[in-house]
Amino acid sequence: MSGRQVIYFDVSDVVEFVRSNTRLSGIQRVSVEIVKTLSEQRGDHELRLICHHPTLKRMVWFSAAPFGSGYVFDHAGFCKYFAIAHRREGSIWIKEHLKRRYRSSAKRLFHGVRLRLRNLLDGGQTFARRGIATRRSRRLKPKNAFEVDFNRGDRVFISGATWGGLFQPYMEALEDAKRRLGIEVSLFVHDLIPLIAPEHVVNDVPEQFSDWLGRMCSFVDLFLVNSESTGRDLDCFMRAHVRRAVPIRVVPLAHEFLLPEDPGGALRPAPAKFFDPQRHSLGERRIRCEVLNAAMLPYVLVVGTIESRKNVWTLAIVWQEIHRRLGLDTPRLVFAGKQGWAKQAFDDFLQGSGHLDGYIRIVDRPDDAELAYLYSRCLFSVSASYYEGWGLPIGEGLWFGRPVVASNVSAMPEVGGSLVEYVDPYDPKSIRDACLRLITDEAYREAMARRIRREDLRRWSDVAEGIWQALTAPARVAPRLKAIPAGDAADVVVLAG
Template structure:
C-alpha cells in the first residue's frame, strides 16, 4: 500500500512567495517525517502543467522538493535585497542545472524558482546552485530511490487500496472535488485530509471575503468525500466533528487529532550575529491581522505606559508581515507614533532573525482569538522563552502547564498578567528556568506516526 501526498500547494506557494507560511512548513515537516518513517510507501504528487485537468497528477522526487524548500528557508538574504557591487547571476547560468529539453514538468517549475536567485548576490546564488547539484548527485548515486520515473502519471502507478492525503490548503482549486471523486471511484483510493481550523466558517469577521466564500464551498464539497480526517489539535478535532454534525455531513467520518511537531528547527538553526533590538523587549511573532489581536496589546501597552515610568516598560516587538483587515490599526499605530517607539514592527524576519529575537526577548505574548494550534507558543517554549497567551481554542494545548493565560477579550485580564510578568523579575527568571528545564519538544515523527497508524 502506498500513501500518496499532494504537495502541489507547497510548490505553488514557494513559486509565488519569498518564504513558506506556517501551513506550508507543516506540510514539509510532516512530509519529510512520513518519508523517513515509511520510505517508498510514501510518495509525492503535484498537478500537471497547466493544472486544468482534475485528474492530471504527476509524481515528484522528494529530493528536489527538499532542495528548493531548504534554500527558501535557510537563506539569510532578505527578500528584495541586492548587492550594488556584485552583478547578479544570469538566468542562463541557472539553467545549466539541467538542459531544458530534459527537464520534467516539476524540474522546469523548479528552474523557475531558482531563477529567483538571479536578483541575489552572485555568491549566494552560487551556494544555491551548489546545494542543488549536490542533491542531484546524491539522488543519482542512490539507485534505490526512484521506484518510477519522475513526472509519472498517478493513474499509471496508483493501486486500489492506496491512500491519497491532502496536507496543505488547496482551497483555491474549485475542481478538487472532481479530483477526489476520480481518486475514489476510478482509482479506488481512500482519501484523507488534514484539518487546521475552521476560522473562515466559525469567525468570518476576521477573514478576507474571498477566503470565506472559497473555504466554505471547498469544505462543503470535500468533507463528505473524506474517508479519514486528521486534525492538528483536540480543539480542532472537536470543532470539525461539531461542524460535520451541524451540516449533516455525517458523524461516521473519523476525525483523529495528531500531535503537532514543535517548531521548524529554529532552536538548532543559525542566529543573526547582530541584535535586532537593543533595549529590553517583549516579543509577539505573528502576521498582523485582526484575528491575532494585536490591537489588544496596543491598549495594554498604552495603559502600562500610563501607570509605569517609560524606562521600566519593555518595548513591544511585532515580528511578521502585514496581513488583511488591519489598515485602520496600522494607521492608529502611525498616529500614536508607535507609542513613542515603545512598539516596533520587524517586517518579514528570516529564520535567523527570529532565532535572535527569541534569544534576546524577556518573554513572548500571543493574544490570538482563535487558533487551530498555536505554533508561535510552542516555538517560544522550545527556544526557552516563557509565553503569556490567550486561553481560547487550541492555545492551551500548545502552551500546556508552562504558559500563563488570559482572556483575549479582556483588557483588564491581559493587562494584569502582562504587567505582573514585567514587574516580577525574579519570578520571570524562575519561570524561564522552568521552561528550559521542563519543556519537551514533540518530534515531527510523532505527527507522522499518528497518520501512518491510521492509513497504512
Template sequence: MMDDAPHIFMDVSRLLSRARNPIPTGIDRVEYEYVHYLLHNEAYRLTFVAFHPVGIIGTLRMQAVRDFLHMMGQVWDGDIALRDRLPRMAQRLLQSVLLSHWTMPRYRGDSVYLLVSHHHLTRPRAIETFLSRHGSLFVPMVHDLIPMEFPEYARPGEPQRHTRRMETVARLAAGVIVPAKAVARSLAPYVKGRPAEGHVHVVTHGLHLQLSQSPDGTPSRLPDDGRPYFVCLGTIEPRKNHLLLLNLWRTMAEEKGKDTPRLILVGRRGWENENVLDMLERCPALQGNVLEYNDLSDPEVVGLLQGSLGLLFPSFSEGFGLPLAEALVLGTPAICSDIPVFHEVAGADATYLDPTDGPAWRGAIDAMVAESLAHRGPARTARMNLFNWPRQVAAGIAVVDETAAFFRSDGRHGS
C-alpha cells in the same frame, strides 16, 4: 516495514505554491515536515503528486521533490542567494504535472491520497477524478474552521471558500487528521453521517528541529541597548488582536517613557488591518517602543524568543497556536488568550487571559517585567522532547494506515 501498508500519494501543492515566500507559515511547515519524514522513512511506498491550475493532479519525480525540499529548507533558514532559484524549480515541477497526468499508469493496490494543506479543496472534481483513477482513499488534514466560525476576521469571500473546502472533506474523505480536539469538535457536524465520521483523529503538530540548535540568531536590527522586550508572533490581521497590545503599549509609553519594555511584532502584514497599521505608522508613543519585523528567518525568530521576557498571544481564535508551542519548547514564558486550543497546547504552563480584558493583560505584563528584574538567573531550560516533528508525523501516517485498514476490512477500499 508493513507488508500490507497502503501506498501513499503525498500532495506537495502547497509547497510549490509558496516557493516565492521566503518565510514559512505554520501550514507550510506542516507540509514540509510530512514530506521530509516520508522521504526519509516511507519512500518505499511513496509517490509525490501536485495539483495543476488547469484542474488535474499528477505525479512528480521523487528526486526532483527531494532537491526542491532541500533548497526550500535552506531558504527558510535564511539563505538569501537561493531565493530566486526556488520559484523556477517549483515552476518546472508544476509543468511536469501536466505530462505525468497523461502518462502515469493507474496504481493497482491499496493507496491513500494524503493532503495536509487546504490547498485545492475548493476543486473537488480534480480530487474525485484522482481517487477514482487510482482507487485511492482520501485523507486530508483540516487545520481549522475559523473562516466559518469567525467570518468577521476573514478576508472577503473566504468563509464561502472554506465552506466549499469542508464540503469536499465531508463528501470525499475516508479519514481526517486535525491538530487539536477543538478542531475535531468544530468539524464533527460536517462529517456526521459521512464516511469520515468516527475517523477524525487528533495529531498535534510538531516544531521545526532547528529549535534544538539554540542558534544565536537575534536580529541585528534589534537596538543593542539591553532594553527588555516582549514578542508577539503571527500575521498582522484582526483575529490576532494586535490592537489590544498596541493600545496597552501606547499607555505604557506615556506613563513610563524610556522604562517601557519594547514590543516586537513578528509576522507579515495581512488583511483588514488598517487600524493596526495606522497606529504602527502614526502613533508617536509607539515609535521606538514597538518594532515590526516582516521577514525574519526561522533562526532569527528562535533567537528573538529566547532573548525575550515572554510571548504575548492575545488571539481570538486559533486552530493550534504554533508560537505558543515554540515558547514552551524554548522555556519562554507566555501570556495567551483563554481559549480551549491553547489549554490543549500549554496546559498549566501559560498564563491565560480574556483577549478583551486590557487591564488584566497590563497587570500580567507588568508582573512579568517585575519578575524578570527580580530574578536575573541562569538561562531558561529548553524542553526539546515536546512537539517532536518526526514523532508527530509518524502518528499522522499511522492514521493513514489505520484508515486504510478499516476500509479494507470493511470491503470499501477503492470503491
C-alpha cells in the same frame, strides 16, 4: 510497482504558495516539516509527493527523497525542483496587470505588446517599475515529475489548504480516482477560521471555505486535525451540514523549532535546554540589521501574520497603558510577521502614535534564523489571538525556553498546557496584568523559564509518526470526541444528526 500501499503526500498548496512568496507561512511550514521527517524514513515505494501542477494542469508526483531531515527550504531551489515559475512577493503577472487596467481585449493586446517591447529595450526596468513579474517557464524533466498511476488502496493525504477555484480541477480528479480506482483520501484540517471567526477574513472566503469543506466531507475517508478544539469545530460543522459518518483523528503539532545551520550544513534541532544564542552557528551576519536593531533593547515578542485575528490592536492599546505606568522601563513590543488584513485600527494607532514613540516595532517577514534570534532573546512572547487551530508561536516560544502569554480559548491551552500564562483575549486588563507581572517580576519570569526548560516538549518526528500511524492503521470507531494524550493519534467518529 508492487501491490503495497503508497501514501501520496499532497503539496499542492505549498507549490501554489511558493509561486508568489519567498518564505513559508504557518500551514506550509507544517507540511514541509512533516515531509522532512517522513522522507528520511520512507522510500518512493511508500511515500511520494503529489500536486496539481500549475503549469501542466494535472496531477503529477515527485520523489520526496530530496526533502530529508537535512533539507533547508530554499525558494529558488524549491521552484526549480517542482519546475514552477515564480514571481517576487507583491508583484503580478503581465496578464493580471493588463486586466486591471484595460477592459477592452484589444487594448490589452496592444498595451501588452507595447510593454513587452519597452521592457526588452530597457533591460527589464518597465516591468520592475510597475511591479510586473517576469514569467520564467521551465520544462518539466522526466526525472523529477511522473505521471500518477494509482493502485487500489493507495492513499492521498492532503496536508494543506486546497480550497479555492485554483484547486477545483484537482478535487474533481481525486473524486474520479476514488470512484474508479478505489483510492482513499485523507485531509488534515488545521482550523475552521473562516467559519468560526468570519469577522477576521476577507471577501467571500467564508462561503468558499464552507463549500469546499462540505464537498470534502462528502468523499474523504479520514480527517486528521491538529487539536481537540479543531476536532470539535469540525464535528459541529459535519453535524450541521452533512449526513455521513467520517472518522476524525487528533494528531497534535510540535513545539520544536528546527534551525538551519550555515550554508552547506545540516538542519539541527534547537531545544530550549541546550540552545545558547552566543554559540549557535547561524552567525549574526545572516540576521538583517532591522532585526538586530529591534532586539537591541529588552523586548516582548509577537510572532505571526499581523492581522486582526491576532488581536494586534488590543496589544498595541495594552502596551500604551503599560508605557504610561512604566515610562522608560517599558520594553519594546516587537511584531514579527508579514502584513495581513482587517487591521486598519492597528495601522491608524501606529501612525498616530509614532509606533508608540518607537516602543512598538515591526519586523517584516523574518526567516527561520531571524525568528530563532528573536525567540531566544525576548523577555517573553505573547499570543493573544481570538482563535487558533493550534498556535505554532506558543510552542516555539516554549521550545526556546522563554515564558509565553497566550489566550485561554480554542486550541491554545492544548499547546501550552501548564507552562503558559493564560489571558482572556477579550479583556485588555487581563492581558495587561499578565504582561506587567512578567515584565516587572524578573524572579517569577525566570522561574517560569527554568520550569519550561525541564519539560520534554513535542518534536516534529512525533508528529510525523502520529500521522503515519493514522494513515496506515485501520479506522477505529469511537462514540464521541474524547480527551487524548498529547503524544497520541486518536480516533473519533462524527455521528450524523
